Amino acid sequence: MSSPILRAISRVGVLFGQKKAESEFDTEMQTHLQLLTERFMSQGMSPEDADAAARRQFGNTTVLQQNHRESRTYQSFSRGIQDVRYGLRVLAKSPGFTAIAVVSLALAIGANTTIFSVAKSMLYDRLAVPDAQQLRTLYWHATGHSAVHGMWGSFDSSPEAGSRCSCFSYPVYQQLSAHNQSMQDLFAFQQDDMNATIHGNAHRVHAEMISGNYYSGLNVRPLLGRPILPSDETMNGSGAVVVISEGIWERDFGRSPSVLGQIITLNQSPMTIVGVNPRGFTGASDSQTSPDLFLPITMQPVVAPRHDQSLLDNSNFWWVQIMGRIKPGVTDAQAEAVLSSQLQAAVHGTMQVKPTETIPTMLLADGSRGDHFTENDFKKPAFVLMTLTGFVLLLACANIANLMLARGAQREMSVRLALGAGRLRILRQLLTESLLLAAMGGVVGLLLGYLGRNVIPRLLSDPWDATPQNVHFDWLVFGFTATVTIATGLLFGLAPAWMAARAEVGSSLKESALTVTRRRKGMGGKAIVAFQIALSTLLVVGAGLFLRSLFALRSVDPGFRTDHLVLFSINPPASRFAKGKDVQLHDRLEQDFAAIPGVQAVTSASIVYIGNGMTNSTFLPAGEAVDRNKRQSELFNRVGNNFFATLGLPIIAGRPFNAQDTVTSQKVAIINQSLARKRFPNVNPIGKEFSTGDKADGLVRIVGICADNRYADLRDDAPAQFLMPYRQQTEVGGLNYELRTSLQPSELAPALRAVVRKVDPDLPIVDIRTQQEQIDSSMQNERVFASLSAGFGVLALALACVGIYGIMAYTVANRRNEIGIRLALGAQPGQVQRMVLRESTWLAGAGIVTGVAAALLLTRLVKSMLYGIQPYDLPTVAGGAAILLVVVLTASWIPARRAAGVQPMEALRHE
C-alpha cells in the first residue's frame, strides 16, 4: 500500500463533491485578492503594484489550494486509510505474526462457519416452497392402549408420554380431507424405496407417493412438464406417471428436455415421466435431500403392494403422512380441536375400536421444515460441535491478543502519545489493525468453510449410499461469519488497544530503559496465556474422551467374524415375485452366489447385525399364557441355512438349520444363550416348543442354541434373540445377503450383477458394502466427534505452544538486564533456565487446573455421547493435563535456553 493508491482514492474522492468545494474556494480567494487590491489602490498604489502587494500579503495561492484539497480529502478518507495503511505496514513488517494470526483465525472461523452452516441446514432450513411457515404437519397422540396397531412411519413411544406418530390410514385421510374446514387443502404422502430401471440400468430410488393435491398444496410448479394432479388419482391403480427430481434429470437424462414422455420401470411397472421438479425442491418431509421421484398415491397397490389388501382400502394400517397450510385467522389450537374431533369420528367410522383402547387425539406441529422427526438427534451434537469450535475461536483470539501484547506495541504507543497523538486515535489505529487481521482470517475462513461445507454431511452418510446433499451457503451463513469475524477482531484487539491507549506517556519509555527487577506489568499477557492453556486442556480432554469412546466401541467384540464379509440386499417386488416365488428366488440366488469363484460361503438374513435394524416377534413357550402386562416378544432374525457357518456364530448345543427344514416339515428355531437363560432358566430348551403369534407357523421347535452377538448396535449388550430359517416361510420379501469372501466388494460386484441379471434384469443389487463398513457407519457420530475434536485439540495445542513461547520469549527479552545482573552476581545458567521454566510451569499449572475443572463441569453434558468411559475418566484427564504440561515446557525451553545463554556484560551494556 503506497501513496499512489491513496492518491488514486483521493482522486476518486474529487469526483464526488470535491470539485464544487474547490471552485468555491477559488472564488473565495479571488474575492479576497480583489478586495485587497482595491484597498491598496485606494491607498494610492498603481494597479500593478496593488496587485503584487495583495498577492504578497495573501501568500502562495497554489500551496493554499493544495493544502485545502489534502485537508479535505484527509478529513473524509485519510484517517481510515491512514490507519489501514499503517496497519498493513505493521502487519507486513512482522510476517510471522501475521501468518500465525491469519492462519489460526482462518482455521477457527472456517470451522465455525462449517459447523454453523451444517447446524443451520439441519435444524433451521425451511422447505423450498412459498410461505413455508403456513405449513403444519399432523400428528396423533394416544396414551394407554391405542386403537392403532399397524404403522409404517415415524413413531415415538414411551410409557409415560404415550405414543406419537405422524402416520394415518388412507381412509382416515380421505375423511379428514373431505370434512376439513380449519386448514387449506390437506395433502398426503409417504416415502418408500423402490427399484427403478432407467435406460436399462436397475437401481434403487427413494420415491414419494403423493396425493393429487400435493403440488397445489405446497404451491410448487415443476421446472418442466406438469405436476401430479388430482386427475391422476381417480381410482386405485390409476396414474402411471412420475415427476422426477432435478438430480435424476441431471444424472440420468443429462438435462434433456425430451425426458418428458419417456418411460421408466418402477418395481416392474412402466411409468411415464410427466415432469421435472425445480432445483432445490426437496419434497414435503425433509429440507435436506429430495426423493428421486414422485408418483400418485393411487399407484401404491400396483407399484408397492404390501399385505394382500391395497393399503388404500385398509383402515387398520396407518401409513400416510398428512400436511396442509393453516387457514389465515385460524389458530393452531382451534384447528387442533376441530381436527381432533374429526379424527375421532373418522376412527370410529373406519375401524372397530375395542372398549379398552384409546382413540388418538390430533396434534399440529410446525411443518415449515417438513417432518423433522429426527431433529432432536442432531440438536445435541450440533450444540456440542458449536461449543467446541467456539472454544477454538476463543483460543485463537486469546493467542492473537497475547501476541499483540507481547509485540511490544506499548512502547511504540508511548512514543506516539508523547509526540501528541490522541488516545482515541491510537485506540482506533490498534483496532483497525486487529480488524484487518480478523478480516483476512475471516475471508480465508469463509473460503475454508465453503470448501468444507459438505464434509460433515459426507462423514455422516453411508459411503455406499451417498445421497448428494448440499449444505446451502447463504446470506445467513455469510452474516454469521462476518459477525464472528468482527466480534473476534474486537475481542482480541480491544484488550491490547485499551492497555496501549491507557499507557502513561512516560511510564513505558522509562520502564523499558531502567527496569531491572521482575516486571509486574506482564500480568495481562500471562493471564491470557493461562486462559489459553485452560481452553487447550478443555479441548484436549474432550478430544481424549471422544477418542477413547471410539476406541472402546471399536474394540467391542460383536460375537461373530466381521472380516471378509460382503453385504448387500435384494428386494424382489411383490408385483413380480408373489408369495412363494420370492422364497424360490432367494434359494436360487444363494446357490448361484455360492458358485462365484472366490466366494467361500453365502447366507441370507432379514437383519444385518450392527446395522441399526431390528425386528421382533412374539415368543411364547408352550404352556405360557398371554400376559398384556408383560413384554413377551423377542428380537428375531430370519436366516439362510448357512447363516451360522458364514458368520462364524458358534452353535453351542443342538444343530444348525439344514436342507431337511422345508416348508412342509416341522418349523424349527435356534435361540441364543441369553434367550435360553431368560426364558428357559434351569431347563434344557432344546426340543421345547413355542409359538410366534403367527398362526401359519404353528408351534416351533427349538433345535439348537447359538452364542450371543451384538444385534442392532455395538453399544448395547448382546440381547436375547431367536432365529428361524427363511426357507420354511411362504413369503419373505427382501433379504440381505452375506458372503464370506476374500474379494473386495468392487471385485465382486460384476459377478454378482451377472448372477442377478440372469434371473431378472430389473432386479437391482442394493448397498454393496462390507460388514466392517456397516459397523463403521454405526460409529459415524463417534468417528466424526473423535476426528473433529482431535483436530481441534491439535490446533489448540499448536496455539497454546505459540502463546507460551511468545510470552516467555517476551518475558526473557524484558528481563535481559535482570538476568544479566543475576549472572554477574554468580547465578549459574542452569539456575536461570530453571527460573524461567518454573515461571512457565506456574502458568501451565494455573491453566491446567482451571481447564480440568471446566472440563469436569462440561464433559458431564456429553455423557450420553460417550461409550465405555465416564466423563470424569481419570486416565483421559490426567493424560490431557500431562500433554499440556509437556507442550508448555517444550515451548518455553527455547526462551529458557536463551535466558541461560545471556552474556552478563552484553546485557548490561545493552541499555
Added chain:
Amino acid sequence: MNPDKSEVLQGTLDLMILKTLHALGPLHGFGIARRIEQVSEDVLTLNEGTVYTSLLRLKQQGWIDSKWGTSENNRKARFYSITKRGQKQLTVETENWERISGVIGRVLRLEGGKQQ
C-alpha cells in the same frame, strides 16, 4: 522583515478567529483578516491565506459554520459564524491561554527580578 512585527504563534490564529467571530458575528475571510490587522495594530504579520486554512480547520472541528452571502460591495462571499460548540471551545481555549500566558508572564518577571 520589520523587526517590530511578530509571526503569529502556531495555534493562536484559530483562537483569534474564533474570538473575532464571537465578538463581531458572521464575517467573510477578508473581514476577519482586516479585523485581526486592526486589533493587532500592525504588530502581527499575517499571510492572509492562512486565515482560510484556519477557517477550514475550525469548520472541520465543527466550531464554525459557513454560508454564502453578498458582501458590502455586492460581491459573492462566504460568511463564517461561530457555533455553540465553537463558543464552548472558545471559553476553554481562552482560559487555557490566560493560565499559560499568566504563568509565562510570572516566570519572565521572576527571572527578571533575580537578575536585577
